[in-house]
Amino acid sequence: MRILVVEDEKKVASFLKKGLEEEHYAVDIAFDGEEGLFLAQINEYDLIILDIMLPKLDGMEVLRRIRIHGSSVPILMLTAKDSTENIISGLDSGSDDYLTKPFAFAELLARVRALFRRKMKEKTDFLRVGDLSLSTSTHQVKRGGREVELTAKEYALLEYFMRNPNRILTRTLITEHVWDYHFDPSTNVVDVYVNYLRKKIDRGFEKKLIHTIRGSGYMIKDEP
Ligand code: CA
Numbered sequence: 001m002r003i004l005v006v007e008d009e010k011k012v013a014s015f016l017k018k019g020l021e022e023e024h025y026a027v028d029i030a031f032d033g034e035e036g037l038f039l040a041q042i043n044e045y046d047l048i049i050l051d052i053m054l055p056k057l058d059g060m061e062v063l064r065r066i067r068i069h070g071s072s073v074p075i076l077m078l079t080a081k082d083s084t085e086n087i088i089s090g091l092d093s094g095s096d097d098y099l100t101k102p103f104a105f106a107e108l109l110a111r112v113r114a115l116f117r118r119k120m121k122e123k124t125d126f127l128r129v130g131d132l133s134l135s136t137s138t139h140q141v142k143r144g145g146r147e148v149e150l151t152a153k154e155y156a157l158l159e160y161f162m163r164n165p166n167r168i169l170t171r172t173l174i175t176e177h178v179w180d181y182h183f184d185p186s187t188n189v190v191d192v193y194v195n196y197l198r199k200k201i202d203r204g205f206e207k208k209l210i211h212t213i214r215g216s217g218y219m220i221k222d223e224p
Pocket of ligand 1: 051
């Protein structure tokens, strides 16, 4: 895990670097906003700790420019003033958490760990095919930004599809992964459920995501 600390107070910066390195994180330091933004753009960090009051470019502006370029790196803001205004505008411009100075190192470490956990979760728990998304932690499914209500079996089927995009899934494969041992393979229950899913996922959309592969099975893909 690699962390960028952007902090102009040398004492605070070296205290953070030392403490985080003791926790086995790799740490880079920038002492002003410009340098911080530059490092954030050329390196792939797992987390950025960003002070608000910085020379050359303040923390809010650094944050804004990092987000403009589409980076979703977790950012923990440090603010000297306990002003709600500062905090709210920080969260609005895309920071993930904040800490008011002075803070205890244990507190900072707890926030850092929480942000890492959240980041790892998002990486593995979020599946996407085109404008269809599925969260395996909340079981929320959305198509084109709108929530889709699914039954438990429809959800299980869709999750299996979305874990295997662009791949032909035969009825045998589908039943093995989505149904239990008591499943009777002579029924057409797979086709029935795929049709239920289609009605909820594809109906009303010009682009269909669930495709029938004649004589083989089904495939989910984001192409015509
Ligand atoms: Ca500062």
